[in-house]
Amino acid sequence: MKVLTNSQILEEASTWFVELSEGHLTEKVREQFSDWLRASPEHVRAYLQISALWEDAPLLGKGAEDAEALIARTRAAGNVVRVGKDRQPLSARSRRFVTPLRSALAASLVLVAIGITFWLQQRGVYETAIGEQRSLTLADGSTIELNAQSRVRVHFTAAERSIDLLEGQVLFHVTHDTARPFVVHSGAASVRAVGTQFDVDRRSGETVVTVVEGRVAVLPYPLLQPASASAVDSSAPSIFAPDFPLTGPGGARGLLLTAGEQVTLSAQATSRPTRTDVAAAIAWTQRKLVFASSPLTQVADEYNRYHQKRIVIRDRRLASFLVSGVFSATDSRAFVAFLRAQPNLTVHETDTEIEISGAPPK
Amino acid sequence: MSTETQRTFLTDLEKTHGRRLHRFISSRVRIGADVPDLVQEVFLRLLRVERHEAIRNPQAYLYTVASHVLSQHTLRSAATDEVLRFSNLLAADLRGSLDSDPAAEVETEQLFEELARDLERHAPRAYATLALHRYHGLELKEIAPRLGVSYNMVKRYLAQALTFCQQRLAERE
Numbered sequence: 001m002k003v004l005t006n007s008q009i010l011e012e013a014s015t016w017f018v019e020l021s022e023g024h025l026t027e028k029v030r031e032q033f034s035d036w037l038r039a040s041p042e043h044v045r046a047y048l049q050i051s052a053l054w055e056d057a058p059l060l061g062k063g064a065e066d067a068e069a070l071i072a073r074t075r076a077a078g079n080v081v082r083v084g085k086d087r088q089p090l091s092a093r094s095r096r097f098v099t100p101l102r103s104a105l106a107a108s109l110v111l112v113a114i115g116i117t118f119w120l121q122q123r124g125v126y127e128t129a130i131g132e133q134r135s136l137t138l139a140d141g142s143t144i145e146l147n148a149q150s151r152v153r154v155h156f157t158a159a160e161r162s163i164d165l166l167e168g169q170v171l172f173h174v175t176h177d178t179a180r181p182f183v184v185h186s187g188a189a190s191v192r193a194v195g196t197q198f199d200v201d202r203r204s205g206e207t208v209v210t211v212v213e214g215r216v217a218v219l220p221y222p223l224l225q226p227a228s229a230s231a232v233d234s235s236a237p238s239i240f241a242p243d244f245p246l247t248g249p250g251g252a253r254g255l256l257l258t259a260g261e262q263v264t265l266s267a268q269a270t271s272r273p274t275r276t277d278v279a280a281a282i283a284w285t286q287r288k289l290v291f292a293s294s295p296l297t298q299v300a301d302e303y304n305r306y307h308q309k310r311i312v313i314r315d316r317r318l319a320s321f322l323v324s325g326v327f328s329a330t331d332s333r334a335f336v337a338f339l340r341a342q343p344n345l346t347v348h349e350t351d352t353e354i355e356i357s358g359a360p361p362k
Numbered sequence: 363m364s365t366e367t368q369r370t371f372l373t374d375l376e377k378t379h380g381r382r383l384h385r386f387i388s389s390r391v392r393i394g395a396d397v398p399d400l401v402q403e404v405f406l407r408l409l410r411v412e413r414h415e416a417i418r419n420p421q422a423y424l425y426t427v428a429s430h431v432l433s434q435h436t437l438r439s440a441a442t443d444e445v446l447r448f449s450n451l452l453a454a455d456l457r458g459s460l461d462s463d464p465a466a467e468v469e470t471e472q473l474f475e476e477l478a479r480d481l482e483r484h485a486p487r488a489y490a491t492l493a494l495h496r497y498h499g500l501e502l503k504e505i506a507p508r509l510g511v512s513y514n515m516v517k518r519y520l521a522q523a524l525t526f527c528q529q530r531l532a533e534r535e
Contacts (some may be wrong), residue, residue, distance in 0.1 A: 007525070009507070010525045010528055010529060011521065014520075014521035014522070014525045015518075015521045017521070017524065018517050018520050019523070021516070037424065038409055040407035041404075043410065044404055044424070046528075048424075048428065049528050050524050053494075053524060053527055053531065054439065056470065056474060056497045057492060057496040057497075057524075057527075058494065059471055059478075060473075060477060060478040060481070060492055060527070061382065061478070061494075061496060061498060062471065062474070062475070062478075066498075067498040067500065070493060070494065070498075071490065071494070074486055074490040074509060075509065075510060079480065200391045215450060221451075229421035254398065301488065320377050
């Protein structure tokens with residue numbers, strides 16, 4: 001099984017590794033590293049990966065010219081070089097005239113860059129790319145698992161633990177804290193919990209909520225921040241208390257869901273809660289795709305979360321083609337072989353996409 | 363094996379095979395389905411240790427914890443009540459990895475030669491920093507003025523080089 005580590009995490013791990021191997025760390029910085037390491041198993045994984053690489057890294061210089069030649073060549077190439085997303089602050093020519101002022105300027109640019117990175121972290125946005133999954137431990141001890149191609153913004157205050165699901169699918173394991181409800185905002189819907197486990201999948205135009213454990217309140221309208229802090233002090237009403245408002249603007253009704261129930265919400269409508277196979281709903285955490293009479297278009301969407309080479313369906317006749325089965329999310333060959341084996345499908349694979357259409361008429 | 367013997371075993375292992383042990387731990391992290399278990403367990407143990415204990419030298423602490431987790435899976439020990447999820451194969455594996463394997467070393471060298479070329483094409487300064495530091499043995503503080511950039515910039519080049527190489531390695535596997 002291929003486990004791709006999120007590139008943001010790898011960057012963080014590399015930066016920590018360099019800082020730590022350079023030494024002279026204050027206790028505060030060591031504490032920050034310890035916190036970073038404890039935030040997620042993915043951080044531990046990335047850090048161990050980078051340290052393995054470090055041990056082998058001398059091999060990277062082998063066969064190269066001597067140090068002086070390497071320095072000379074690198075400096076000569078300086079004016080055409082771009083490293084990653086960084087701007088080269090100085091050209092090769094101007095570097096010959098480095099002044100204290102310029103050094104100060106360069107140093108302040110670095111500070112600005114650090115500031116921006118810090119600010120991005122502060123905003124609490126976490127994302128995963130195609131084929132990447134990531135789990136995070138939040139400040140309150142709750143954990144969130146992000147499926148591939150997902151994005152959340154975490155915003156904790158003294159009164160509320162708020163998460164915006166901007167895109168994709170997340171499994172939440174919420175720690176119990178009645179004084180500080182945990183609210184997930186996804187499109188037109190809000191999901192409110194105290195301590196429980198549930199999955200929220202934001203797809204094109206709709207949100208699917210599945211409760212794994214405990215109970216949550218699902219509100220088919222955006223829940224505003226608590227009107228005043230006093231409303232959520234120590235005597236905060238439980239969301240399950242009869243006086244908790246489950247009626248929103250225009251009389252829209254909220255629902256209480258219990259373990260094993262699932263509901264689909266869009267701006268127009270809210271489905272009735274149905275019993276569902278919870279294991280199948282969170283099978284993605286095991287990198288499995290589970291379908292039970294799912295439309296091929298939805299199957300393609302799921303598949304495309306994991307693979308650069310996308311499945312494309314232009315043939316409208318296939319909207320009613322249903323798929324059932326369990327697939328490995330990362331094994332594209334087996335999946336494509338399954339599709340090819342269907343007598344009424346035609347699979348056309350190019351370098352960039354896999355197009356599926358109905359079989360040509362006989 | 364008693365806990366005491368096990369500890370001694372680990373210390374010895376660390377002393378004689380530090381690098382290889384680190385690499386071995388990390389390679390277990392890179393491959394296979396048993397891997398999430400290992401990382402999860404190391405992670406959970408990190409959470410259990412007292413903060414002050416861990417932060418005196420967090421890096422060394424991480425390795426100590428990882429070694430312990432591995433050894434408890436690896437060495438069948440009457441003294442531990444750990445559930446053994448790994449097979450004996452792993453023990454053989456560990457020994458195998460600690461002995462040198464010429465064929466594997468040649469393969470690793472070729473892989474890293476290729477990686478070096480990729481990195482140099484993508485980010486020459488990051489490559490130069492990594493090679494000067496890890497192969498030629500120059501300190502980062504010496505490299506900075508030679509490349510005409512600040513010390514902080516050199517640290518960033520180095521981090522970029524590591525990130526790039528790890529991404530490439532992961533894509534290959």
